[in-house]
Amino acid sequence: MSEKSKIFLSGVVEGFYGRPWTMNQRKELFRREQKWGLNTYLYAPKDDYKHRMYWRDLYSLEEADQLITLISAAKECNVEFIYAISPGLDITFSNPKEVSALKRKLSQVSEFGCRSFALLFDDIETEMCPADKEAFGSFADAQVSVTNEVFQHLKEPQVFLFCPTDYCAAFCTPSVQLSKYLNTVGEKLNPGIDVLWTDGEDQGSDYIPHDALRLALTEWLVEFGKADQPDGSRSRSGRSKREASEEEPMQTDGYVPGPKDNPLYTAEPLTLEDLNLLSELFYLPYEHGPTAVTMLKELHWLRDNSDAATTGDITTECERVKEWRQRAVRFDEMCAAVVQMFNRLSNVPNRLILYDLYNYICDIKSGVLLARAFVKTLGGGTPHPAMIINDNPEPWGFRGGLSGEFQRMLPCHGNRDLFRIPPATRMYTIRPNTAEDQPEVMKLFKEMNTETQQTVELIGDRLVQGDVHPTQNCSLILEDSSGICGYVFALSDAKTAMTKAQYPEAMLSDYPSVMTVQIHPKVPDPTATKRLIEQVLSSLRESGSKGVYIEFRSNDRRMMDFLKTLNFFQVLRFEGLPANLVVMGTKL
Structure with a gap:
């Protein structure tokens, strides 16, 4: 108020x-x-x-x-x-x-x-x-x-x-x-x-989160049932009628699936329980809903007690074997409910909502199916092809969230993730450059520039070599346990280092400062590099600069691709720029 x-x-x-x-x-x-x-x-x-x-x-x-x-x-x-x-x-x-x-x-x-x-x-x-x-x-x-x-x-x-x-x-x-x-x-x-203030727990309030969620999902169920065709131009598949072709999928106007057809097409209408399950699978950033927690606990227990899965026989099995098999059946039923929710959700009339959610529900469904197949394998079934251990796992097969938790519990991914032997965590240090760093800096500079032609003089090269002194607080080093693996040097007023008019005045008016960056390819995570550049950009901004440019030779593809991934700089286009150079810049 x-x-x-x-x-x-x-x-x-x-x-x-x-x-x-x-x-x-x-x-x-x-x-x-x-x-x-x-x-x-x-x-x-x-x-x-x-x-x-x-x-x-x-x-x-x-x-x-x-x-x-x-x-x-x-x-x-x-x-x-x-x-x-x-x-x-x-x-x-x-x-x-x-x-x-x-x-x-x-x-x-x-x-x-x-x-x-x-x-x-x-x-x-x-x-x-x-x-x-x-x-x-x-x-x-x-x-x-x-x-x-x-x-x-x-x-x-x-x-x-x-x-x-x-x-x-x-x-x-x-x-x-x-x-x-x-x-x-x-x-x-x-x-x-x-x-603005965030209440954690509102003591004495009539607000009951569970009831509020149930009420919201009840209203959302109606929204899922509304066809996305305000002008009558779209079919149930979400495609325009005039876009229809001979390859139209099964979910087209006039198609009536048979009772024995694929369950994805014979699914009943979406229910409130389906939406409740969906909300529990995607609950909070660091918290799973009750159903998701139960599924994870059951999978943990079934995996840790898998020795009971094939012990004894059907007539003389002990209580522990019975419990394992009963819990395996319950887990299978929970997985089936997720698949059923996916099938029903895939058939909702409101395609706009579905398209926003589809990648998420498809991901959780595939993770649940793998976990379901794994439990059946523990019970004596044939292993799922995706669970066969190999020495070269594909990186795009790894997931996050609840699906990732299921995946990491399976034998093919358990403790390895992207690597058969997990690499040691790299720790990076960002610190000011000193005179003692010059030999290592030059070693990195020469190593990274061996494949490019050195026919064009760059101010950035002179900053690294020490011929031009960087602005105060604008020369930083990136270092790991093996030594220097990156650097950033910058000069707030590039004109002071120019012996001739190298660049158009219009460019230097908007981008008066110059920066040079070099990062060794062994640094896989761009986070440390971004922090390094951000600190220098902040120092340039404090010095009063309103823009900075980076120059490199046009045959240096690695540098161009690297800088584009950081999303800091854009290619500058001014008349009068040398044809054999690429100049990128950012406003401060």
Whole structure:
């Protein structure tokens, strides 16, 4: 409840990690919110780069058009659109340029028609940088100072939310009442700003999660039954009638399956129990539903007590053998229920929902079928072909989630995953470059450049060789137990190292800084490389640079492919660039 506006906010937060919703899905959400009597939508998808990782970057014209359309769609449904931004990953609270960048970003969104905003500081490190430690008494002081300033810059909007780093009781030290962080927020945050808070367990509430889920699934069952053909142009298979061909699958208009046909096509309508099973198989990110937990426990027990599976005979079997066989039957029935759910779900009229869920349900079905076949093998059945142990497992066969847990319990994948002998975990260190590192740096430099022609002089080469000195805090080393395996060097003003006009002035105006990167191929995980580059980009940004470019020879395919996988840089296209070079860049 906002003290200033007295508006009771009730609605949906899109604040999860993973693939964000599409624009059409959000518009459909607004329509449903209006139908349900909800009045708020908070835009905060964690994997939208310009919401979190690259929060300083302004939206492009195309992105702006999408947001304008989305904000308008929310207004049409009487839904308050709250734009949230999460700058806490790398903001320097005491740097006026950083605060200006935040104001500039929110002012742009305000121009799109948005009137409600939120600053989110959840899921971030609490350690302040040296500059912030000098300027503020605590982490809470830093956050509140910036939040209050932004709130006033936006002319104190009716709805302005602040999400603290300690956003639930479990994060508060030593308690909610005694938390210095929360007390500072409470004392110094502008009273016109509302604080977001997550309740863990609402004591004394009438809200019963199980009943709420059951009610929601009951309503969703109706949605699954609605045919996806508002204009009457689509068939039950989801394909346009005018796209139909002689190869039309069995699920076509007019097809009546026989009683002995494939069960995928003779499945009965979807039931509430099917949806309940689906929700328990995909419960929470780090928690399985009751049915999934039971299946995992049963599979563990059947595997650990497999010696009882073939002991004795049918007439004189002991109690332990009976128990194993009875539990094997129960496990088989649970697996059959999953397959039946998959079959029924595959036949629902609402194909749009099915297509969003299909990859997930197909994955869990295949994992369950493998586990089911494994139990039958323990009972004396023929091993499933996919369970035969080999020395060269294919990497694309490995799964995550519940399906992965089933898979890792099978003998063909149990303790090996991608490798027959699990490799030791690599630990990487990121540290400043020193004079003593030069021999190893040059060794890596020469090794990685042996296949490219050295006919073109690059500023990056001179940075590595020591002919040009990098900007302060812009020369970092990546190191593992065997030594230096990567480096990043950067110069904030590339012109100072140029003996001639190497690049067009238009490019240098937008990308004044130059960076060189080299990572040994033995580093398989890009996470360490991204952290290395992010630290240097942050230092360049603090130096006042607004863009950085990387140059490499056009025959260096490895470097081009490597940089594309990191998603930091885009190929730059300016008139006057040398034909034998590739130049990539990013705005800061």
